[in-house]
Amino acid sequence: MSAKRSTKNRLGRGLDALLGEASAGHALDTGLEVDQTLRELPVEQLQRGRYQPRRHVDDQALQALAQSIQAQGIIQPILVRRNSLGGYEIIAGERRWRAAQLAGLETVPVVIREVTDETAMAMALIENIQRENLNPIEEANGISRLIDEFKLTHQQVGGYLGRSRAQISNLLRLLTLRREIRQMVEQGQLDMGHARALLGLPESQRMAIARQVLQKNLSVRATEKLVQRCLSTSEQADRGGSGRSYDVDIQNLETTLSERIQARVRIQHGPKKGRLLIEYHSLEELEGILARIH
Structure with missing residues (x-):
């Protein structure tokens, strides 16, 4: 019971304490391009993230992405963190990772972040909602999880995601x-x-x-x-x-x-x-x- 209360207290500090200050009413920048070094990692060293909000994979869209990667490569690096087994857990970019394997790539560009479970959850949900073209139900589930885990209002979530309070409320109604x-x-x-x-x-x-x-x-x-x-x-x-x-x-x-x-x-x-x-x-x-x- 005490451990659970401690976790809730940490989450109660809000997302700003975990992700850095975000300007009210603007989409959160989780730092993909700030103070980061790109690395190439073998695709087999990466594994699916625990906090991935995507549940439905469109095979046709994935094939289209794989063809794009074959032609142009991966433009946006995959965000990962080290796991206890010596590999890397994907925080954001699982769809790119899957498409890279379909395209026959042996390595993928990544940015490695050393973050806690709480921060990884927040980053995964926000990054995927902002960047990964989720369907409306996946978005709504991700937003609901953010609200539940971090005790946020619809207005606050809208500020992090660059959306109005009404847009957040309409998604959650689904x-x-x-x-x-x-x-x-x-x-x-x-x-x-x-x-x-x-x-x-x-x-x-x-x-x-x-x-x-x-x-x-x-x-x-x-x-x-x-x-x-x-x-x-x-x-x-x-x-x-x-x-x-x-x-x-x-x-x-x-x-x-x-x-x-x-x-x-x-x-x-x-x-x-x-x-x-x-x-x-x-x-x-x-x-x-x-x-x-x-």
Whole structure:
């Protein structure tokens, strides 16, 4: 228990204590080009990093990278640290390492850093999120891990990664989707825009609409319209017994507002006054809505 508390205390110092000062609102520079010496190491001396956020490897993209490496070499060196077995653990650049082997390279350029486990984790997550073209779910998992391990706010993570708080919040919302839909995003069957549109639906409707998107090969825009039709249908069903006709102009306005702020909007219009209701499911989602309104 005491060891765990000690680790949490160290992590509580924040990323700046581990990685050096980072200017607020700017992407973190972890020092790949500062005070480093390039070395060439045999590919067999490198091993996969423990903190690698990538889970899905696109074989076609990896082959394309291998062809690029054959033609131009590795432009960005791989970041590594020594391990206890005499080899080197990859902190950032595993995809380049794999592609180099496919390209038949015997050695790869590396930068060696002597860092603690905590620092290696932070560097691996940040470097891979910034540089390695992760899919949205991998990015969201990496960001979630940064937040959990280092007790960061969405605003702080956005500062390290050069992104807005709303962008961070929207990415993390993807993790609330059921596993089957997250896998569709990981495998490239659904884009980030598709997933965000599905988040506007009740959980019970998301899987059926996701399958429909795949079957009809719908664009993000078409998916957003489909989601709004589903929401409008549900809304009319809820109001079905009220004895009041539902104004088409109000319905169109609800749809337009919902699409613009990416949240469910309801308008309750009366002869002298009315109410505008916007649904959200977390403070982070509310922050994203407010950012889009502004």
